[in-house]
Amino acid sequence: MEGGKGRVCVTGGTGFIASVIIKRLLHEGYSVNTTIRSSPANSKKDVSFLTNLPGAPQRLQIFNADLNNPESFNAAIEGCIGVFHTATPSPTIDDDNYSSQLNQTQESIIKTSVDGVLGILKSCLNSKTVKRVVYTSSGSAVIHHSNRSREHEIMDESYWSDVDFLRDTKPWLWFNSVSKTLAEKAALEFGEQHGLEVVSLIPPLVLGPFICSKLPDSVHISLAILFGQGNMDQFGALVRFPIAHVDDLARAHIFLLQHPNPKGRYNCSPCSVTLGEIADIIRSKHPEFKIPSPESIKEITGENMPILNSKKLIDAGFEFKYGTEETFEEAIQCCKEKGYL
Numbered sequence: 001m002e003g004g005k006g007r008v009c010v011t012g013g014t015g016f017i018a019s020v021i022i023k024r025l026l027h028e029g030y031s032v033n034t035t036i037r038s039s040p041a042n043s044k045k046d047v048s049f050l051t052n053l054p055g056a057p058q059r060l061q062i063f064n065a066d067l068n069n070p071e072s073f074n075a076a077i078e079g080c081i082g083v084f085h086t087a088t089p090s091p092t093i094d095d096d097n098y099s100s101q102l103n104q105t106q107e108s109i110i111k112t113s114v115d116g117v118l119g120i121l122k123s124c125l126n127s128k129t130v131k132r133v134v135y136t137s138s139g140s141a142v143i144h145h146s147n148r149s150r151e152h153e154i155m156d157e158s159y160w161s162d163v164d165f166l167r168d169t170k171p172w173l174w175f176n177s178v179s180k181t182l183a184e185k186a187a188l189e190f191g192e193q194h195g196l197e198v199v200s201l202i203p204p205l206v207l208g209p210f211i212c213s214k215l216p217d218s219v220h221i222s223l224a225i226l227f228g229q230g231n232m233d234q235f236g237a238l239v240r241f242p243i244a245h246v247d248d249l250a251r252a253h254i255f256l257l258q259h260p261n262p263k264g265r266y267n268c269s270p271c272s273v274t275l276g277e278i279a280d281i282i283r284s285k286h287p288e289f290k291i292p293s294p295e296s297i298k299e300i301t302g303e304n305m306p307i308l309n310s311k312k313l314i315d316a317g318f319e320f321k322y323g324t325e326e327t328f329e330e331a332i333q334c335c336k337e338k339g340y341l
């Protein structure tokens, strides 16, 4: 019998969100199995940001697993009481041709994601020890609709992105949105059909301080105004978008594992922010950075993403700790410390 709070598995431990969940879990006394993708012997991944975490030498075990071979997760899941499935076969935003870099077609990214989650859930069922799975979904599984209008400015968990609309119109990273929508649906349906407790957490754009070894895409995107015009052009300006601090998101994952009776999907976003508000924060705290003037920011056109209504999570007892200003400030400080800004 495992001591402390028991053993849980976090998939994709090298990731931005997973690494912060692992840090929190170790801090709270859990033993953690995490999975990383294996790399060739001559280019071993540096995972010291995980192995150096307090509690890691005693309570963190690292396994190799790949969503292209879902059975590879069996060993990491065996003996665990809970699983956080955060790994996703997403492309990197730095690449012009996302598919070729991953050597996968866009449709095969979708297939890997759905087959991967189903394989992991089968493994959870077979383990006989896993009591609950928390799947990390995405706001992109909620917000994409053909008929979005003013009345859809705020979306709760009853909204599902329209996969046909995404396939027809192919907005930026459309296949990521399709894969998150289909994988989340498949996960919740599998749970219903097999009597396994599966819940999903729906993050907005996540930022804050990071411990992983690369600049997280979502930090890069939300600070596009700081990283320069080229980034604004590349990502398409987000004029307003919902956000969450990565530590709030990590706590929300653990909250759902520990909750006596969670059900279904949970949006996880305390606030929404406009480009103008981000610029004001940067101007007041970091006059050293050159950013567009207030007048030119007003002229920027781009997407107004809906607000993710997170009342269900709050009503379940979760408390967000971070507001907009702290979230951006901590992300900027971390980027400075790590030399990205």
Ligand SMILES: NC(=O)c1ccc[n+]([C@@H]2O[C@H](COP(=O)([O-])OP(=O)(O)OC[C@H]3O[C@@H](n4cnc5c(N)ncnc54)[C@H](OP(=O)(O)O)[C@@H]3O)[C@@H](O)[C@H]2O)c1
Residues within 6 Å of the ligand: 011, 012, 013, 014, 015, 016, 017, 018, 036, 037, 065, 066, 067, 068, 085, 086, 087, 088, 089, 090, 112, 136, 137, 138, 139, 140, 180, 202, 203, 204, 205, 206, 207, 216, 217, 218
């Ligand atoms: N960050 C956000 O703003 C945000 C917003 C909404 C939803 N989410 C969701 O949150 C989760 C974590 O996101 P993140 O921002 O932390 O992403 P991330 O930093 O890119 O991490 C993704 C993880 O998935 C792993 N991975 C990729 N392909 C894999 C494969 N074929 N098999 C096994 N693992 C694979 C990556 O491993 P490598 O290191 O080997 O590449 C990495 O550890 C994802 O499910 C994402 O959709 C994130």
